Amino acid sequence: MWHGVLVMNNTQSIVLTGFMGTGKSTVSHYVAKILKRRVLDTDQMIEERTRLSISRIFALRGEAYFRVIERGVCHELALRSHMVISTGGGALMNEDNRKAFLESSFVVCLFAEPSTIESRISKSQNRPLATQWKPLLEQRLATYQALPNAIHTDNKTPENIAKEIITLWTESQ
Numbered sequence: 001m002w003h004g005v006l007v008m009n010n011t012q013s014i015v016l017t018g019f020m021g022t023g024k025s026t027v028s029h030y031v032a033k034i035l036k037r038r039v040l041d042t043d044q045m046i047e048e049r050t051r052l053s054i055s056r057i058f059a060l061r062g063e064a065y066f067r068v069i070e071r072g073v074c075h076e077l078a079l080r081s082h083m084v085i086s087t088g089g090g091a092l093m094n095e096d097n098r099k100a101f102l103e104s105s106f107v108v109c110l111f112a113e114p115s116t117i118e119s120r121i122s123k124s125q126n127r128p129l130a131t132q133w134k135p136l137l138e139q140r141l142a143t144y145q146a147l148p149n150a151i152h153t154d155n156k157t158p159e160n161i162a163k164e165i166i167t168l169w170t171e172s173q
C-alpha cells in the first residue's frame with residue numbers, strides 16, 4: 001500500500017480547515033479513500049443535530065447559536081482518532097476549537113486564490129456568509145496562515161491534494 005507501515009501506525013485524525021471554497025469536503029473524501037478511513041464533517045453533524053440546514057440555522061437562530069453547536073462538535077471530534085475530519089471554514093477561528101484540534105490531531109489548512117474562492121462559493125446555496133467573503137477572508141487570513149501545515153490547492157486535482165496531505169502527515173511522525 002502507498003506509504004505502507006507509516007500510514008498504518010499513525011492513529012492521529014487528519015483535520016482539514018481553510019476558508020470556504022478551498023475544497024475541504026471534496027479533498028477529505030479522497031484522503032479517506034486512500035487511507036480507508038471515515039470522514040466526519042462538522043457542518044454535516046451540525047445539520048444532523050439541529051435537523052436544519054446551515055442556512056436555516058443562521059436564518060432562524062443566528063450565527064452565535066451555530067458557533068455554540070460547532071464548538072461542541074469540534075471538541076467531540078478532537079477526541080476521535082483514525083478519522084478524516086472536514087471542518088467548516090470558521091471552526092478553527094475559535095481559539096478553543098483550534099487548540100483542541102492542534103493538540104490532538106494533524107491539522108492541515110487548505111488555501112486557494114481569491115478568484116477561485118469567489119467562483120466556487122458564488123454557486124452555493126448553503127453558505128450564509130458567502131456574500132461577506134472578501135472582508136471575512138482578510139480578517140481570517142493571518143490565523144489560517146499561522147496553522148502548521150499549509151497546502152495550496154489551485155490547479156491541482158483533489159487526488160493530488162489528498163496525496164500531498166498524506167505525505168505531510170507521514171513525514172510529521
Ligand code: S3P
Nearest residue numbers: 019020021043088089090127128
Ligand atoms: C463558515 C463556513 C461554512 C459553514 C458556515 C460558516 C465560515 O463551511 O461552516 O457557513 O464561517 O467560514 P465551509 O467552509 O465548508 O463552506
